[in-house]
Amino acid sequence: SQSRIPQPPALPFIGNVAHLDRELPIQGFALLAQQYGEIYLIDILGRKLIFLNTQELANEVSNDAKFRKGVAGSLNEVRYLSGDGLFTAYDDEPNWAIAHRLLMPAFNTLAIRDMMEDMHDICGQLLLKWERFGPDYVIDPSDDLTRVALDTIALCSMSYRLNSFYTENQPAFAAAMTDFLKECYIRSTRPSLVQALMTGATAKWETDAKFMTDVATRILNERRENPIDKKDLLNTMLYSKDPKTGQGLSDDAIAKNLLTFLIAGNPIQCIYHVSTLLPGLMSFMTYYLIKHPEAMRKLQAEIDEVLGGQPVQYQDLSKMPYLTAVIRETLRLAPTAPMRMVKPLEDTYLANGKYFVKAGSSLVLNTWVYQKDPKVWGEDAQEFSPARMLEGKFEALPPQSWQPFGFGIRGCIGRPFAWQEVSLVMASILQKFDLSFVDPTYNLALKQALTVKPKDLFIRAKLRNQIP
Ligand code: MNH
Numbered sequence: 001s002q003s004r005i006p007q008p009p010a011l012p013f014i015g016n017v018a019h020l021d022r023e024l025p026i027q028g029f030a031l032l033a034q035q036y037g038e039i040y041l042i043d044i045l046g047r048k049l050i051f052l053n054t055q056e057l058a059n060e061v062s063n064d065a066k067f068r069k070g071v072a073g074s075l076n077e078v079r080y081l082s083g084d085g086l087f088t089a090y091d092d093e094p095n096w097a098i099a100h101r102l103l104m105p106a107f108n109t110l111a112i113r114d115m116m117e118d119m120h121d122i123c124g125q126l127l128l129k130w131e132r133f134g135p136d137y138v139i140d141p142s143d144d145l146t147r148v149a150l151d152t153i154a155l156c157s158m159s160y161r162l163n164s165f166y167t168e169n170q171p172a173f174a175a176a177m178t179d180f181l182k183e184c185y186i187r188s189t190r191p192s193l194v195q196a197l198m199t200g201a202t203a204k205w206e207t208d209a210k211f212m213t214d215v216a217t218r219i220l221n222e223r224r225e226n227p228i229d230k231k232d233l234l235n236t237m238l239y240s241k242d243p244k245t246g247q248g249l250s251d252d253a254i255a256k257n258l259l260t261f262l263i264a265g266n267p268i269q270c271i272y273h274v275s276t277l278l279p280g281l282m283s284f285m286t287y288y289l290i291k292h293p294e295a296m297r298k299l300q301a302e303i304d305e306v307l308g309g310q311p312v313q314y315q316d317l318s319k320m321p322y323l324t325a326v327i328r329e330t331l332r333l334a335p336t337a338p339m340r341m342v343k344p345l346e347d348t349y350l351a352n353g354k355y356f357v358k359a360g361s362s363l364v365l366n367t368w369v370y371q372k373d374p375k376v377w378g379e380d381a382q383e384f385s386p387a388r389m390l391e392g393k394f395e396a397l398p399p400q401s402w403q404p405f406g407f408g409i410r411g412c413i414g415r416p417f418a419w420q421e422v423s424l425v426m427a428s429i430l431q432k433f434d435l436s437f438v439d440p441t442y443n444l445a446l447k448q449a450l451t452v453k454p455k456d457l458f459i460r461a462k463l464r465n466q467i468p
Pocket residue numbers: 069086087088100153260261264265270277278281335336337340341404405406407409410411412413414415417418
């Protein structure tokens with residue numbers, strides 16, 4: 001029978017978005033899910049958002065024939081920079097389809113395999129830094145892992161060195177990116193009348209976008225003048241033709257996709273906030289492993305056995321099932337892209353006819369919440385337990401129980417890249433170092449001003465088998 005979608009009554013933050021957003025949106029939404037269950041509706045400045053919180057609903061809307069990606073809120077603001085680039089394109093924009101067909105081959109596992117060397121190059125800079133600074137040095141893991149992620153994507157996609165390890169502060173590009181994305185998110189929460197008055201903030205936002213666009217355009221022009229023989233993403237975009245239409249990408253479209261990769265290695269997700277995907281994942285993984293010494297020991301034993309003291313090679317990656325399980329479990333508990341938005345193409349019903357939703361309405365699939373659905377994971381759904389992600393068990397899970405990379409045609413194109421990088425970086429770190437918390441009593445707290453990452457997590461790294 002049909003039900004009304006529950007809507008929290010006069011909660012103080014309804015209609016007062018600023019409060020909700022600047023605190024910790026994911027936590028707020030998780031609390032509402034506890035209270036209202038599988039589905040609820042909230043109204044933000046007149047925009048209605050319907051949150052979906054269970055595996056069953058996730059499975060239902062993971063269907064490209066009936067539901068398509070929604071680009072709204074802060075993601076829509078980011079379009080000022082990346083326009084119809086892959087990530088922020090509306091579903092029907094022709095450049096999305098062209099870039100998708102051109103770039104898919106460049107992102108497949110075979111192509112990513114050629115990037116091992118560049119990934120080692122950047123990861124080596126982190127290993128050297130931690131070794132030189134020594135066992136007493138206090139490390140902010142998300143800081144150094146952000147350097148790794150940004151430098152790696154710049155080197156792999158356009159053979160460009162950002163050299164983040166050689167600057168104390170954030171490199172200029174990263175600073176412009178952070179400020180720009182933060183403003184995108186604030187803009188999406190301002191009523192339009194207020195927005196019209198924020199001329200100073202808007203000018204700064206436009207300057208940041210121009211700075212980044214200029215960097216991308218400069219890299220593009222330099223490449224045109226000095227071609228290199230390397231199959232990086234930039235060359236793919238410059239020289240290949242869409243097999244279907246015979247069209248190439250315009251310089252403008254290429255620049256927008258370059259910017260997409262730079263911010264997608266470190267990017268925007270969903271509607272309210274931005275998260276650093278790869279650095280976030282690696283920081284959460286660091287946390288869970290230090291917190292669970294038995295898992296850490298097991299993983300280090302696997303790494304030692306497979307690598308035998310040698311640098312990790314491509315063919316080693318498929319021989320480390322426990323590493324795979326730890327990454328999967330981290331992405332289940334702390335999906336750094338914590339939500340995604342879909343819109344029904346036609347008026348439809350959810351949950352076997354129970355809830356009516358109009359065509360085009362905004363459905364927010366709350367990955368952060370629904371990947372802990374007790375119906376799927378049991379009583380210990382909130383616990384870190386990599387064993388449940390081992391081969392065999394993982395394949396037997398109900399459909400779409402685990403979906404940190406989105407779904408279908410608009411799913412993550414960078415997934416093989418991200419997987420290879422997190423495997424390489426974490427295996428290399430754990431091969432070389434024993435990690436510990438600076439504060440042994442540290443418990444995970446979240447920070448989501450701009451990114452979802454562990455808050456106040458500081459660690460030390462001691463060379464393994466080193467006599468103190
Ligand atoms: Mn990625 C889309 C998660 C790393 C490039 N990515 C998505 C989506 C999710 C996602 C979820 C779907 C968003 C939506 O439905 O609105 N991505 C991740 C995670 C990691 C990640 C959890 C790391 C961990 N992504 C990367 C990296 C790159 C990248 C690294 C680039 C090098 N992702 C993309 C692009 C898209 C995307 C591009 C958009 C694809 C499309 O819409 O066609």
